[in-house]
Amino acid sequence: MSDNNDFDVIIVGLGPVGAMLANLLGRLHLKVLVLEKNKEVHPSPRAIHFDGEVMRIFQNAGLDGKIRKIARPTHKGMHFIGANNKTLLVRKGVKGIGDQGWENNWYFFQPDLERELRFGLQQYPNVTVRLGEEVVYVANSGLQIQVKTMSECNENKSHYMGNWLVGCDGAKSLVSKNVSTDVEDLGLDEKWLVIDLKIREGSKRAANLADYTIQHCKPERPMTQCYISPLRRRWEIMVFPDDHTDEMIQEQFIWFILNPWLGPEDAVIERAQIYTFHSILKRQWKNGRIVLAGDSAHQSPPFLGQGLCAGLRDVSALAWRLSLVVEGRASSRTINSYEHERKSHVRKFIELAISCGEIIKSGNSSLITNYFKHDHKEEKAVFDFPKPQLGSGDWIFGDPPLGQICPQFVDSDHSLSDNYALYQFILFLNLKLKRKLCEKSLKIIQDWDIIVVEAAEAAKTWLHSIGSSAALVRPDRYLYGVAKNPQEVFLVLSHFQRSMNEV
Ligand SMILES: Cc1cc2nc3c(=O)[nH]c(=O)nc-3n(C[C@H](O)[C@H](O)[C@H](O)COP(=O)(O)OP(=O)(O)OC[C@H]3O[C@@H](n4cnc5c(N)ncnc54)[C@H](O)[C@@H]3O)c2cc1C
8 A cells, every 4th residue: 555544454443342353454464553532441341251262362363372361261150049049040161171272261351451452463563553543534435435533632633544444433333323323122221330349458258259250130139240350359230210320339339239248348449330231233234345343233231241252253253354355365245244144143142141131130030941951960050152153144155063163173282273373264184185185176275375284183083073074164263164075175165265256
C-alpha cells in the first residue's frame, strides 16, 4: 500500500476481541490499524473465565506462555445449588488436560489479560495502535472503507482508509450501525449487581469458601458466587424491580448481603456495579467490507462465562479468511461464510446461558430435565459446554465431526499437535497415505500453504475412531474434511480450493 494512512484491515476497538484479532492478523503479515477511544486498558474486569478452546486460540497466536502466567486452570466445575443446599446441576469439570490440549477451564483478571494481548502486539511492526482516538464516522464506499476519528480534546481529527473494517467496538458499537440495526432478542434482559472483592491477607473465612463457582438457585435472591483466585472473588446478584439500585451499590447493602460468607474484615470492595445482561444476536454481521465480531455482534448473559469466549472464536474464524481475501487468494464470499458459521454456533451458547439463568432464578429442578441430562451414576444432572457444528457455511464438507472443533493431539512426550503449524491449515495423514498422494493433491497443498503432518500416536488413534486416515484442519482448528484414501484426500482438497475461489 502506498499511503501511510491506508491499511489492509482497520479494527475499531482494542478490547480483548479487537486485540486478539490484531495479534492474529499481525502474525499473518497484514497491514493493520487499531483505533481505540480509551488510552488505558478498561480498569473494571467483566470476564473472569475462558475455556480450553480459547486457550488453544491463545496458543495459535503464540501467546499461551504469557497467558498461562496470568490465568488459573481448574478442574472443578460450576455447581447449581437449590433449596436445602441440594445440588441441582453441575457443569462438569475435567481433571487434567482436556481434548483441546489444555485444561478445560481457566480463571483470570480481565485487565491482566488485556495487557498481555496488547503487549503481544509489540512484536508486529505491521500493526499500528492508536489509543485515545474515537471513531466517529465510517463510510463503506465499495472497494474502500473510510474512517474518521476524533481524539480526546475534540480538536484533532484524523482520516484513514482501509480495505476491510472490523467492528470490535463492544455492546454499544458504532460500527454495527453501519451494518444493520436489526437485532434478534433471545429474551433475557435483566439487571444484576456485580461485586468484585479483593481478599485481605489471612482471612480464614475467605480461605474456607468453596474453590469453585456456585450458582445459588434461590428465587428469593438468585446469585452467583465466583472464585477467581486466592486474592479475588466475585458475587453477581440479581436486582429485583423494587430494589433501589443506588442503595445496592453502597457498602451497607453489600456487607449485609454478603454476611453469610464475608465481611469488611475479610475483603475490600474493588467495585460494585449494576449491569444489564442481554441475550441478543445482530441479524447481520457484514455489510460490504464492514464486519462485526465480539460484543458488537452478539451479547450473552454471563451465567456460563462464554460471552468473551464467543468473541475470541469469532476472530479466530475471521483472521485467516481476511488474510486470504486481502492477498487476493480467496473471494470475499468466504467472509459471508464467517457470518453464517459463527451466528448459529454462538446462538447455542446464548440459549444454554439463558437456560442456566432460568434455573438460577427459579431453583426449579424440573426445568433441568428439559435442558440437561440426568447422570444416574453421579445422582445429579450434569452438562458440559456444547461443541456445536458450525452453521451452514460452504466450508463444511459433510456431517459432524466435520464443522466441529477438532481435538488437539497430545503425544506421550506432551507435544501439542497445533505447534506443528500455529494458525495454519494442517493436513494430518497416516504415513502410508502420505506416500500415495497424487500430483494434483500435492499442487493444492503447495498452492495453499497447507502443512502436511504425519499422524503420530494420538492423531492416529483419533483418525481410527472416526474411520478415517486423513483430516484437513483449518487455522481456527475446526475440521474441514476427512478422507480414507488418496482419492478422497483429493476430493477434500479440491472442494476446499473451489470453495475458496467461488464468487
Ligand atoms: C459481569 C460480566 C461478566 C462476564 N463474565 C464473562 C466470563 O467470565 N467469560 C466470558 O467469556 N465472558 C464474560 N462476559 C462477557 C465479556 O466481558 C464480553 O463478551 C467481552 O468483554 C467483549 O469483548 P469485546 O472486545 O467484544 O468488547 P469490549 O470489551 O466492550 O471492548 C470494546 C472496545 O471498543 C472500544 N470502542 C468502543 N467504541 C469505540 C469507538 N467508536 N472508537 C474507538 N474505540 C471504541 C471500547 O473503548 C473498548 O475498548 C461477562 C460480561 C459481564 C458484563
